[in-house]
Structure formats: C-alpha cells, structure tokens
Amino acid sequence: MLSTRRFSSMTPGRVGSAGFSLLEMVVAVAILALALGALYQAASGATRNVRSDERYAYAVELARSLLAANARVPGGGVSASGETAGEFNWQVTTRQIDLSRSALASASLHDIEVAVRWRDGGRNREVVLNSVVEGVGK
Numbered sequence: 001m002l003s004t005r006r007f008s009s010m011t012p013g014r015v016g017s018a019g020f021s022l023l024e025m026v027v028a029v030a031i032l033a034l035a036l037g038a039l040y041q042a043a044s045g046a047t048r049n050v051r052s053d054e055r056y057a058y059a060v061e062l063a064r065s066l067l068a069a070n071a072r073v074p075g076g077g078v079s080a081s082g083e084t085a086g087e088f089n090w091q092v093t094t095r096q097i098d099l100s101r102s103a104l105a106s107a108s109l110h111d112i113e114v115a116v117r118w119r120d121g122g123r124n125r126e127v128v129l130n131s132v133v134e135g136v137g138k
Contacts, residue, residue, distance in 0.1 A: 052120055059088060059116040059127045066092055066114045067129055073110050075137040088118045096135060108135030 081091040094110040114129045
C-alpha cells in the first residue's frame with residue numbers, strides 16, 4: 001500500500017501561514033515608533049524640569065545669602081545690584097521704617113527686599129524675599 005500523506009508546508013500558496021505578514025510588521029513598527037516618541041517626550045520634559053528646578057533653587061539660595069549678608073544695614077539704607085556668572089541678576093533695596101509713633105522710637109528698623117531675576121527657556125523668572133532688618137548708625 002502506498003501512503004498518501006501530504007505535508008502542508010510543502011504545498012505552494014498555503015493558507016495557514018506560521019509567520020507575520022508585511023502589513024502586520026508595518027503596523028507593529030508604527031506602534032513601536034509612537035510609543036518610543038511618547039517615551040522620548042516624557043524623558044526630555046523631565047530633564048527640562050530638573051534643569052529649571054536647579055536654577056530656581058540656586059536663585060533662592062542666592063537671595064537667602066544676600067539677605068543674610070545684609071542682616072544689619074547702615075542708617076541710610078542699602079541699594080545694591082549685580083549679576084552672577086550664571087546670568088542671575090540680583091538687587092537689594094532697603095527703606096527705613098518710621099517708628100516715631102511707637103514704643104520702638106529709639107530703634108532703627110529697615111524693610112529689605114532681595115530680588116533675583118533670570119531667564120529660563122525664554123521665560124523671565126523671579127524670586128523676591130522680604131524681611132525686616134536692623135539699621136545701625138543714623
């Protein structure tokens with residue numbers, strides 16, 4: 001007796017293919033490209049936020065150090081400004097507080113404002129600290 005076994009893998013134009021078609025591969029690559037694009041945008045946004053946060057933290061520390069450096073001001077007040085190497089512009093201004101009608105008439109107090117400004121990604125940023133400091137001398 002002769003065997004009549006047929007192998008479907010040997011027949012041309014087989015219907016039940018075991019691989020992927022070209023269209024399925026193109027769709028898979030397109031989905032992968034969209035996913036990678038979204039991932040890239042998320043990563044670059046996070047990097048931009050970290051850089052912005054670092055500059056903001058530097059500005060706050062600069063303002064705090066300027067405030068500490070001017071904890072006691074001359075009786076005539078202070079008006080100073082400058083720029084750091086990182087292109088942060090700072091300004092310190094004081095004005096004497098009128099205490100003539102209070103129990104502290106013999107004291108000398110000044111309202112101080114420290115402002116730090118910088119440009120970050122095309123936007124102007126600013127940190128302003130206000131406090132009251134002691135005035136020395138008249």
